[in-house]
Amino acid sequence: MPQPSRQHDGAMNVLGLSFGFHDAAAALVVDGRVVAAGQEERFTRRKHDAGFPAKAVEFCLRQGGVKISEIDRVVFHEDTGLKFDRLARSALSRGRGGIAFLSKACQHWVSDGKFFPKALISERLGLPRRRISSTRHHAAHAASAFFCSPFDRAVVLTIDGIGEEETFTVSIGEGTRLTKIAAVRFPHSLGLFYSAFTSYLGFEVNEGEYKVMGMAGFGEPVCWKELFALFDLSRPLDFRLRQEWFNFYDPEDHMYSGAMVDRFGPARVPETPFALGCAAGSVLSPENRRFADLAASVQRATEEVMLGLVRQAVERTGARRVCLAGGVALNSVANARIQSELGVEIYVHPAAGDSGCAVGAALGAAFAGTDRAHSPRTPLDHAYLGPEFSPAEVRAALEVAGIRRYRTYDDSAALVDTVAERLARHRVIGWMQGREEWGPRALGNRSILASPATAAMQALVNEKIKFREPFRPFAPSILMEHAAECFACPAELSPHAPECFMLAVRAATAAARARMPAVVHADGSSRVHTVRRDSNPLFYDLIAQFHRRTGIPALLNTSFNLRGQPVVGAPADAIETFGYSGIDTLVMGSYLIDKEDLV
Known part of the structure; x- marks a missing residue:
């Protein structure tokens, strides 16, 4: 990591940014310690605001007592070149319909400044481009989990829908170093699997996954083994997901295919009343029972996949401490089972979804090229990093x-x-x-x-x-x-x-x-x-x-x-x-x- 080029108080100030998809955020790291982090939606009042996190940046600087001119490095949470390459390859593989989708995507990318995020950041913050860099999405997730944990050594798993092209990674964290040892790429994705069923069950993707968890509590996992069988976990730290029930290549359409409807029946209509009497033992209608049982099965299959992946990672590395990040790490039922059934100690970053990549991007840069003796880590033992009012x-x-x-x-x-x-x-x-x-x-x-x-x-x-x-x-x-x-x-x-x-x-x-x-x-x-x-x-x-x-x-x-x-x-x-x-x-x-x- 380059040394500060200006004279200030000697601290290394790194600003992490996550924006462009959903849950935009900013985080300020000073000498390896997270001093402020905020999600843009809390300031703009737009749910899941994906825009440039200007207000979150303003808060972080104010909270840290740092001027924008005193920022040594700004780090963006993903490599947009790799991301667009994956989008283009996916679209072109679909023929004429894919070309139309790609054309529309290009228009959005141009209007939103996604092709050149460093230029956008430089313009919005008034900083030279030499101070702006980017990392990989799952690298940011991994850094958010390990560098905020209390562990000197741990195996780090990141699990989400998709980053640039990766959907799952395994890394070894030691001191201030993270070394990736395995990865799974699109379209094989546990996060997209869960989101497809979120859509089928009538909820909004990237918003309603936790509602599926809630619905699951009313059902029985009658077909979880059938869903689990969609995953091939035969190769250690790798998996493949059969694709016939899914439609991951057209995000503007349903994420599930007609084959899923053929198997499970018509999808749930959004806002359809469900379980108006929610006490334990409530009697559900046959239709609501169908949806509750499917939700329970999706949840159970997800837990089993997560258990299998963590078990393989522990066996491969010998680590008994596990760090988790990525949206799937917010699955609190799976987290508890990992602890209880595998007998490991786990740390989950409190903002495990995309907003947490702002913290990870900054921490990854703060510790790049350092050793533990030079830059001691500060574990995050609370989540109170946002604004307060007098x-x-x-x-x-x-x-x-x-x-x-x-x-x-x-x-x-x-x-x-x-x-x-x-x-x-x-x-x-x-x-x-x-x-x-x-x-x-x-x-x-x-x-x-x-x-x-x-x-x-x-x-x-x-x-x-x-x-x-x-x-x-x-x-x-x-x-x-x-x-x-x-x-x-x-x-x-x-x-x-x-x-x-x-x-x-x-x-x-x-x-x-x-x-x-x-x-x-x-x-x-x-x-x-x-x-x-x-x-x-x-x-x-x-x-x-x-x-x-x-x-x-x-x-x-x-x-x-x-x-x-x-x-x-x-x-x-x-x-x-x-x-x-x-x-x-x-x-x-x-x-x-x-x-x-x-x-």
């Missing part, structure tokens, strides 16, 4: 919204006591505190919170507050020391365990099913979020106070947003969401506003 900014937002009635608390203990009392009375709280989370999971700083004590709360939050599908489950945020009592978690969890980032699903105990039914899914599982006082003291104290009042050491926690909207980014967003939803009380920093205060 009391003055919160008050200004309240004034702009015309809200004159509110309470303020100088003592955080008094605030926690007040909110815990309301939660115990089954009030729903909008909770905005500290720095925003990095990644798709709300981890207690941009959260909607409620008591998990009644099953009715799950239906209420889905229907009246989030306005989303009634079958969607909610997560428990539970005090770390009580997790093993309520869920099938390891007795001791490291600060980097997937449970700390809401990235592992665990079976609920009988006691948990009885005491907190609102956070136990129809199949008896929960996507667990363990809370440590040293990582989020205010949120920990709130759960602890609720525990003292109710005997329940957990809260229902879901992201602070309405269906189809990004998680709230600024106080104005929180106020707007509060006004449009059934949330009873909004808490922003030390300010507490009741719904009655809006009148």
Whole structure:
């Protein structure tokens, strides 16, 4: 890595960028440490915003106290030349229809500046091109997982839909070095397999995969072996996916073929009602049962493929520590099975999807050509990397919204006591505190919170507050020391365990099913979020106070947003969401506003 060419404070400042497909983001790394990261959608309020992350860059620089002129290197998350080469080869293989598709793709690439991302970045940031470089998409994924992990040595797997041409890679991470040892290329893709069935089941690709996981909890995996047989895993660290059920070459059409419809029947129409009574044991219509069973089968087959690939990687390398990234690594059921059944320690980057490539691109460049003694790594033991807002900014937002009635608390203990009392009375709280989370999971700083004590709360939050599908489950945020009592978690969890980032699903105990039914899914599982006082003291104290009042050491926690909207980014967003939803009380920093205060 070249040394800084200008005189500043001596720090090496690297800016990572991910944009052009979905979930654009920026991240700032200073001397190998991630100091800020943000997703553009949180600033622009456009869900999955793919555009140049100008506002995210502005935030990162401000948070890090760095001027754009002090950036030593800007790194883009993919090689667009390789990506277009794959698109062109795929299109031309389809004959006349492919040529039409390629022509349209070229127009989009020109208008969006995708052919020359370095020129676009140089123009938007006002930096010379010599400071701008690019990496490979899966290399960025791998760097985000390994360099943020606490492991000195690990095997690193990246699994997604597709990067430039790779869909799966295996690398060895040692110190500050990553060495790729295996890769699978398009069209053989576990991520695209899952997305094709996401489309078939009536959900939006790159948005609805987690809905398939939720639907799976109502079904039985009756045909998982048939789906698993589509994958040939006979060669170590490699796989092939039979293509007859899929249509990966025309992204503007369905990702599934007529053969899939012939086998499983008509696809689900989007927005079709599903499982309006979502308690365990609910009776589904025959049609909904068909879809739920298929979702369960897709999920199980995906888990088995992931287990097989990780098992092969562990056997090949001898590593007992595993790092995961790529969109498929957000499959929290598979993550828990990898831990439990393979007996390995795993780390999953909290923003495992494409946004996380901004962090990986920057870290990869920061550690290029270094050794561990020269550039010690800083493990990421929390995900609070986004913006926070001062009391003055919160008050200004309240004034702009015309809200004159509110309470303020100088003592955080008094605030926690007040909110815990309301939660115990089954009030729903909008909770905005500290720095925003990095990644798709709300981890207690941009959260909607409620008591998990009644099953009715799950239906209420889905229907009246989030306005989303009634079958969607909610997560428990539970005090770390009580997790093993309520869920099938390891007795001791490291600060980097997937449970700390809401990235592992665990079976609920009988006691948990009885005491907190609102956070136990129809199949008896929960996507667990363990809370440590040293990582989020205010949120920990709130759960602890609720525990003292109710005997329940957990809260229902879901992201602070309405269906189809990004998680709230600024106080104005929180106020707007509060006004449009059934949330009873909004808490922003030390300010507490009741719904009655809006009148």
